[in-house]
Amino acid sequence: MSIKDLFEFDIASNEFELLESEKGEPSYFGTFHDAKPKQEPKEDEEIPESIDGIKDRFKKEFHTDINSDIVTRSFYMGSKLRTMAVFVKGMSDDRLINEFILRDAMQSVKVDELTASREDIVEFCISNVFAMGESEKEKSFLKIKRGILDGKCAIFFDGAKSAVLIDARGYEKRAITPPQNEKVVRGPHEGFTENLRTNITLLRRILRVEDLVFEFRNSGGDNHLTVAIAYRKDVANETLVEEVKRRLSKVDTRLIIADGMLEQLTEKRGLSPFPQVLSTERPDRVASALMEGQVAVLLDGSPYANIMPTTLSALMTSAEDIYLRKPQGSVIRTIRFMGALLSIVTPAIILALSTFHQGLLSTEMLATLITSRVMVFVPMGFEMLFLLLVFQLIREAGLRVAGGISQAVGIIGGLILGQAAVTANLVSSVVLIVVALTGLGNFCIPDYSTQIGAVYLRLLLVMASWIGGLLGFTCVLVVIIADIARMKSFGIPFLSPFAPKTASRHPFMLRGKLKMHMRADDYMNTQEE
Amino acid sequence: MRMNLGKIGAQESTSLVAIVLSVTGIFTVESAVAYANGNSTFLTVPASIIVGFLVFLLCLFAMNKLGVATFHELADRAVGEKLSCVFMLILSASLLFNAFVLLLRFATIIHSYIFVESDYIRVALWIFLPVLSLSLFGFETLGRMAKIFGVALLVLFLLGFVSATDGFSVHRLYPLFGDGAYNIAISSFKNSYKFIPAFIAPLVLSKGINGVKTVKKSVIIGSVFAVLLSFITQLVIGLTYEYTSLSNMYFPLCRLNMSLQNEDYFMRTDRIGVFIWLVAGVIAIAYYVYAAGFIFCKKTGTRDIRPCIVCFMIILSSLVLAEYTKLYAVLHGVISIIESNSFIVMLLIVLTVTLLGLLKRGKERQKE
Structure with missing residues (x-):
């Protein structure tokens, strides 16, 4: 908008606006507009018999007159039979289509070999013409359309009621790189990529077992991404596999792009601070879970990958734990648990003690606290919440800005802002130290979703302590622990194998013996038992 | 059906029974009565638990003989559905009474030792929050909570006593057995009214503890812990204070820690102990409320336990409020009447159910 526009009264601006009609006005408290009922496409939709009919169909449904990347290439097979190849440029490999589909179809087929029946031509071409690894006969027009959008190449024959669907996928993909968020010192440095096939290959390379299966299905979004359910057919509990499939089949939404969306649509307790599936970018972690009878869901x-079910113990596990020797792994895990616990409860305890129970503090500690707060004008509860919020701001800013600047944001936030706040008597140094320790402890939690969950709990406890001192803290802590204790992930108690105690000898906090991995956890109830 | 029963294993049920019995044993001792004529609580409290345990064994024997899975089924078979309903509702009320006494006790402890300036009802309301949540979450969560906190509570509880050893003196136990063996025996039997419902509740909830066998195992181990812990606690109190002082103290265990714990480098840990006990108390109170609700729902045919628990919590909060207001004297009169006569009522119910059940079984066998 220019300055001139500001002073031009009563003249409609040419700016585009998408206006609601009166009919579409939202109700007083807001509502969802009822979307147009989705037309369920018919699975057995037939293929038009003539090539022109097919072309018209594509023009109507795929808008090929606008979409120049959807190629409908007509040609004569053996200079006689009218045929058409349909594929998406960029999704399919042009070289494969040119050399092994079009060239073979146009040149090597003799006219005599084309039998009278059109259905036999499809079979004949799969067996004799197209030198491609994965080719199949397909009658459903819907499946063909989905295949084309997935990068496959469809070959239609004039007069035939079926087509050949050839896997000629060849889109650009990212190379395998080290995991971004689950780095380890020892252990494999390969992470999943955005390509489902590559991810499956990464898993197959680690797990060379016959019973490993990948079931492919639609993710449930209207964008029709493929999802793969991975499990060991002879090990995984069948009920668990069925439950995963049941929940996936219930997914019905407009768009699914990433595993996080699928996770939310398949979990039962959406408001819980803790995730009910373990999300990992490490193939070795998924492989380990699959070997123990768990189920993994990979999304194209x-x-x-989402591993299900999961427990708190698994969420607090880093891939590296198992690669280190047992005492080292146990020490690291203990420190991690302590760090997490400290990060959640320390601010609340300090706040409760210094605002309600000064008598419980030693004289020295009380003196230190009072001295540090002597010029601070805000209540300590407010100060604590403010600093926790500032810490989250720095964290969020560090995550969002470009790689090189994120370190600078950390330094500005941590050192300069903190020091300046203390000097300006906005916050006390003791509270600053407590919040800094809290932040460090929070980073000890390996799982990102759990880290965020810990933030909720910390804020909840701080508020409880601010209102009710140690009584408020204790009561809210009991409720939080009770809520975690009752939580289940795909039927498995979240605090297994500790509460409930199961026959598994896997320790909850320490790292178990490597020999223990010979058998799956008891609570998984695998077919091996 | 939303009875929130679920299933818990042997470790969870053992921890739950141990916590419930220990908390009931330690925190329901009324100083003015218990230490009036000498200190023999280190005998009477464990003995009351043992009486309760014997009643439990009697019920278990009858249940095994009749081949029933729960105590309410035994009552149905023994005395018919109508009388069984009355008996079970009395049992439910006694469980609720135990919850009320504990709630009152913890609210008073925290109010009188920590939040002296605060309103009593505000303190009590804070405790309602976890009790309501836990009892609504159900038996499975209660069992897991007991498992999570069981060992930690035991260790912290015993550690508190280690620092108190300097102040022990054996002569403070004089007169050694209060005012005689007769009174000890009477007191032990009379006080077992608190434990009988606590022991029968696992038999009612046996389907959630994987059957009667697991219940038996859990209750035996849990009882041993409770007997030992209540004995040690009362003995430590007796070794630290004379009975003349004890009869004037509201809750001597807290005083004991406060007087003996010196200022540590970082903080005094005495009052922190109260909050650790509070966790155990919350688990025990929630257990009583849940068990009372479960029995009520089973007998009234209600398929959802949650409204019942909310109602029970409203009743409890009203009673606590009554304690705080002018109804104090009336309420205490009612409490003392219940305390004096509950044992007989509980014993009558249990004996009627078990003996009639066994007699019926005998008759059935003769017919066969």
């Missing part, structure tokens, strides 16, 4: 286009 997402460099993460």
